[in-house]
Amino acid sequence: xxxxxxxxxxxxxxxxxxxxxxxxxxxxxxxxxxxxxxxxxxxxxxxxxxxxxxxxxxxxxxxxxxxxxxxxxxxxxxxxxxxxxxxxxxxxxxxxxxxxxxxxxxxxxxxxxxxxxxxxxxxxxxxxxxxxxxxxxxxxxxxxxxxxxxxxxxxxxxxxxxxxxxxxxxxxxxxxxxxxxxxxxxxxxxxxxxxxxxxxxxxxxxxxxxxxxxxxxxxxxxxxxxxxxxxxxxxxxxxxxxxxxxxxxxxxxxxxxxxxxxxxxxxxxxxxxxxxxxxxxxxxxxxxxxxxxxxxxxxxxxxxxxxxxxxxxxxxxxxxxxxxxxxxxxxxxxxxxxxxxxxxxxxxxxxxxxxxxxxxxxxxxxxxxxxxxxxxxxxxxx
Numbered sequence: 001x002x003x004x005x006x007x008x009x010x011x012x013x014x015x016x017x018x019x020x021x022x023x024x025x026x027x028x029x030x031x032x033x034x035x036x037x038x039x040x041x042x043x044x045x046x047x048x049x050x051x052x053x054x055x056x057x058x059x060x061x062x063x064x065x066x067x068x069x070x071x072x073x074x075x076x077x078x079x080x081x082x083x084x085x086x087x088x089x090x091x092x093x094x095x096x097x098x099x100x101x102x103x104x105x106x107x108x109x110x111x112x113x114x115x116x117x118x119x120x121x122x123x124x125x126x127x128x129x130x131x132x133x134x135x136x137x138x139x140x141x142x143x144x145x146x147x148x149x150x151x152x153x154x155x156x157x158x159x160x161x162x163x164x165x166x167x168x169x170x171x172x173x174x175x176x177x178x179x180x181x182x183x184x185x186x187x188x189x190x191x192x193x194x195x196x197x198x199x200x201x202x203x204x205x206x207x208x209x210x211x212x213x214x215x216x217x218x219x220x221x222x223x224x225x226x227x228x229x230x231x232x233x234x235x236x237x238x239x240x241x242x243x244x245x246x247x248x249x250x251x252x253x254x255x256x257x258x259x260x261x262x263x264x265x266x267x268x269x270x271x272x273x274x275x276x277x278x279x280x281x282x283x284x285x286x287x288x289x290x291x292x293x294x295x296x297x298x299x300x301x302x303x304x305x306x307x308x309x310x311x312x313x314x315x316x317x318x319x320x321x322x323x324x325x326x327x328x329x330x331x332x333x334x335x336x337x338x339x340x341x342x343x344x345x346x347x348x349x350x351x352x353x354x355x356x357x358x359x360x361x362x363x364x365x366x367x368x369x370x371x372x373x374x375x376x377x378x379x380x381x382x
Contacts, residue, residue, distance in 0.1 A: 003196040004195045004196070005032070005195070005196045006032045006033060006034045007030035007031055007032045007033060007197065008024050008030050008033050008034070008197055008201065008371075009035075009036065009171075009184050009195065009200050010024070010035045010036070010201045011184075011202045011204055012037065012202065012205065012207070013035055013036070013042040013043070013154075013165070014045060014046055014047040014203065015047040015147075015154070016047075016203045016205075016351060016359060016362065017035060017203035017204075018035065018043070018157070019154075019362075020201055020203060020366070021035045021201075022157045022158060022161050023366060024201075024366075025161040025162055026161050028366075032162075033161075033162070033163045034164045034166065034197070035164070035165045035166070036165075036166045036169040036170070037165070037166070037167050037168075038168070038170040039167065039168070040167055041167065042158075042165070042167075043147055043150055043151040043154060044151075046206065046322075046323070046324075047147055047150070047356075048147040048151075049229065049319040049321035050229065050321065050323075051252060051254050051256075051263045051265055052145050052146070052147065052255070052256050052258070053143075053145075054074055054077055054085060054142065054144065054356065054357060055074065055142065056142045056143075057074075057111075057114045058093050058111065058116055058140055058244070059244065060334065060335070061101075061107060061110045061247055062101065062247070062334075063329070063334030064110075064113070064114070065336065066335050066336060066354075067110070067116075068114050069357075070355065070357055071114050071115055071116055072360075073357035073358070073359075073360045074357060077145075077357050077359075077360075081145070081149075081150065083149050083153075084145050084149035085143050085145050085146075086143060086144045086145070089240045090125070090139065090240060091140050091142040091143075091241075091242040092121055092137055092138065092140065092244070093243075093244050093245075093246060094129055094134045094135075094137040094244070094246070095107055095135045095137075095246055096133060096134060096246065096247075096250055096306070097132070097134060097135045098133070099249060100248045100250075101247045101248050104135050107138075107246065116141070117140065117141045118138050118140055119138065120136070120137070120138060120139070121137040121139045125137065125139070125241075128237060128238075128307055128309065129306060129307055130305060130306055130307070133305060133306045134306060142242065144242065144254055144256070144257055145257070147258050148257075166186075166188060168189075169188040171184055171186055171211060172185040172192060172211070172212055172213075173185040173212035173213030173214075173215065174200050174202075174212075174213045174215040174348060175214045175215075175345075176214060176344075176345060181197060181198045181347070182197050182198065182199075182345060182347055183195070183196055183197075184200060185213065197347075199348075199349075199371055200345075200349065201349050201351060202348070202350045202351065203351050203352075205322075206323070207282075207283065207284060208222065208277075208324070208350055210282060210283075210284075214344060214345055216342060216344070217277075217279055218340055218352075220326055220327075220328070220338055220340065221277070221328070222276070222277035222324055222326065222327065223275070223277065223324070223326075223327050224274065224275055224276075224277055224283050224286075224322050224323070225272075225273065225322070225323045225324075226271070226273040226274070226290055226321075226322055227265075227271055227272065227320070227323045228269070228270055228272060228292075228294060228319070228320055229256075229264070229265055229270065229319040229320075229321075230263065230264040230265070230299055230318050231256060231261045231263060231264075231316045232253070232262045232263070232296070232300075232313045232315060233261060233262075233313065233314040233316050234253070234262045234310070235309050235312040235313060238253065238309070238310070238313075241253075242254045242255055242262075243307065245306060249266075249267045250266070250267055250306075251264065251265060251267065251299065251306075253307075253310070259316075259317075261316055261317075264313070265299075266295075266298075266299040266302065268302070269299050270295075270299075272292075272295070272320075273290065276327065283322040284322070286322070287321070290320070292320050297315070325354060326338060326352075326354075335355050335358065336354070336361075337351070337352065337354070337358050337361045338350065338352035338353075339362065339365045
């Protein structure tokens, strides 16, 4: 039986998978691209269950490369997805007096080094903080994105680019095809079936090492955290405000445009579980089996020491998700992309991005890659 053939198969229908599928179809001329997503809709997992922050570098004073790439990528992201980006709120960064890994003087120098705008917050905003716990407060330039708007973009662009999308479909395995190329085993129900392709792009984030067959695991070690983002209805002074306290066991309070609420995350309480990735330990299953008791009350109690009015915030809901990071960046909080070719399976790639603006770093890597078309003829980037 002849297998259905595609120029490329993208596994994972989050923001990265959708953007890569559109790139392959529009920029690299792939005529038949298949995107498979195990969920019932696109952008419903990690692309949605996060703090919705469009970074501008401030968050990474201990990783210059990550900070600088965010500075470069932010204006491009705002330009490319203006409808999805919320810029109409005031963003503050504050430096804690104790237990911070950076001082205010170091933070100011860091911002100058990466070219990020920073100025002292006006007294009306600084007064929201307890001066016994906060050394200094700054007005900065940082935004939030609406994942629902990005989902609508992805659905439209994939359709107009001719990408075939199969929802409720899971990729089980990838193997070398006897006559060349790759076979991908899929299931959309009870029965498994295979398709043939010359390129597989695994963009499944926390499920990156769950593909069977000959695909194998990444050479780079991964770490998972089961995290909780508390969705809060905040008191009036915080409605159009975002706050991040640096740099240690502190917190962020950010607008979450998709729900008209704020996310509250806390370095100490947001991670519920953490473990090193290993074959056979399915992170999706681990999250499914977890009880998900909220820690929002503990977050609010601690945050209220720094910003007393937050004690009036109301917990509405929580977003639970598995967050995946590179083990090598645990010490510096850097968030580089993971971009690996599989030596034993030519045309097979594993791709992981730690932040939404990293998409440009991924596309630049793909631009330099010689990719195989359906005919097997090698294409070179211009």
